Amino acid sequence: MTSPEEPSASRVVQYCSELISIDTTVGHQPERKAAEYVAERLAGAGLEPLMLEGAPGRSNVIARMPGREPGLAPLLVHGHLDVVPADPSDWSVHPFSGEIRDGYVWGRGAVDMKDMLAMILDVVTTMRAAGQAPRRDVVLAFVADEEDGGTHGAAWLTEKHPHLFADCETAIGEVGGFSVPSPAGPLYLLETAQKGAFTLELTANGLAGHGSMLNERNAVQSLARTVAAIADHPFPLLLTPTTREFLDRLGEAFGLSDTRNDPEQALAAVGEIGRIIGATLRHTATPVALNAGGAPNVIPAHAHARIDCRSVPGHEEEFLAELRRLIPPGITSEVVPRGSGHEYALDDNLAGTITAALLAEDPTAQLVPFCMSSATDARHFSRLGIRCYGFVPLRLPPGGDFVSMFHGIDERVAVDSLTFGTRVLHRFLSTY
Known part of the structure; x- marks a missing residue:
């Protein structure tokens, strides 16, 4: 050729x-x-x-x-x-x-x-x-x-x-396909998985009133507590085959042990790319929009929030169930799908062909799969x-x-x- x-x-x-x-x-x-x-x-x-x-x-x-x-x-x-x-x-x-x-x-x-x-x-x-x-x-x-x-x-x-x-x-x-330096040679990260994405729309309905008065049905207050509870929730570590292999390979390349139970050491070793990888090890729910009221002295009857949710592939339903447990009565929710996650095994033919193409240009190249945090x-x-x-x-x-x-x-x-x-x-x- x-x-x-x-x-x-x-x-x-x-x-x-x-x-x-x-x-x-x-x-x-x-x-x-x-x-x-x-x-x-x-x-x-x-x-x-x-x-x-x-x-x-x-x-x-x-x-x-x-x-x-x-x-x-x-x-x-x-x-x-x-x-x-x-x-x-x-x-x-x-x-x-x-x-x-x-x-x-x-x-x-x-x-x-x-x-x-x-x-x-x-x-x-x-x-x-x-x-x-x-x-x-x-x-x-x-x-x-x-x-x-x-x-x-x-x-x-x-x-x-x-x-x-x-x-x-x-x-x-x-x-994917870009290199990350390591003591064992450059690691070329191949994306084999992506997290799923959906928007969680929250609405709190309360009692409108004057801002100077006590109000036990304050929609803004109720919504703020719910948003904070979701944002602060410690979603557990959830490793897929892709993320387990990624952590194992990083452990080998950087001489680290027990990277599955202590992934933070591996993420620190790869520098800025750790920001992407770290977000793939668990579900994430990030508030991105709040909307309520307008007048400085009026408690609004309704308050709305939007939360960007990213699910570990293969675990979407349990993520939704966990989110719903954090939403109290009186707060309505709507899920707006934005794309399902996926994870694919890397067959020998594809992996071998990509590796050979890399090695022809970089004799120390190593191919490592990873999961993408966004879509x-x-x-x-x-x-x-x-x-x-x-x-x-x-x-x-x-x-x-x-x-x-x-x-x-x-x-x-x-x-x-x-x-x-x-x-x-x-x-x-x-x-x-």
Whole structure:
């Protein structure tokens, strides 16, 4: 197999920079211009991209790259075109400049996730120009609206156009594939599980009255106590097969013992990524909104709260039961689903192929599964029975805070990480 070298290395940087310069801020700028950019490059590589819109301007691009062995189930490779908002006054560079500086490509979407879109486009272009093909068919999905739930993107596609993915059994997308340093060599974290998500809406109904008077039916007071009880509740440690293996592997890499019973030592060892992993070891319920009254001297009759709930995959019902025990009579609740959690075993073929692709570029690489604390478009594609994994291969430079790049100020991706990821992705698609 011929590996992608220069000029592919410069092309992926160009693609990433140009994609960042197309503002696709969710809720403000539709994805159509970025979708047209992607479709033009796919067509230039000889593919036949299909553009579908879940709403005017909310564009999705689907294409199929034929493989050498058509009898194998196709692989779905998906990424989202939209990004979260960015205030230019907070940034060192303009967030939609795509500036290349100090060995990095800067801008909103550099790691979430126009870096992966650029790598996909580069690999497709390189393969097709060289007359190469992936081992199996690859279904490419560049989707809208992931940052706002996928209503016009993956959720809409899986509901309205499921036939496009009907024969796919496995998928890769965000978040995973990045390196974490350890004494035993870099650990590349592969996302094999995600927590489920739902919103808990609480309403307290009380007796309206004057703020100067005693009121035993104060809706605000009742709701505040309930919200505090939920937020302060010590949900127990709940390890799944993924999190148990993650803790075991960290124990081996860092020379730690009993990481399952004392996970905090392992989380401290991996630095900032421990913030993500720590949130996957138990259910979480985080208050995100409170709304009641308005006048300074009026006790309102009603008070409302919204709680962001994330469930350990496979344990959603017991989580709900535990939450309901914390809600007293007089407080009504409504559960608004936002996506079921999932957890997939890592079969030998997938693990072996990813590991081999990493080792070809980093001889000390080790593949380690992990659970994601938040949700991605995988929640939608998994409803079709597709096993979804997070794999955006990046060998990260030392000293950076990769976690803070997601939705953060001065988001950027190293040029070396981009070119590394492109080579790994090329090998993976060629051999899986």
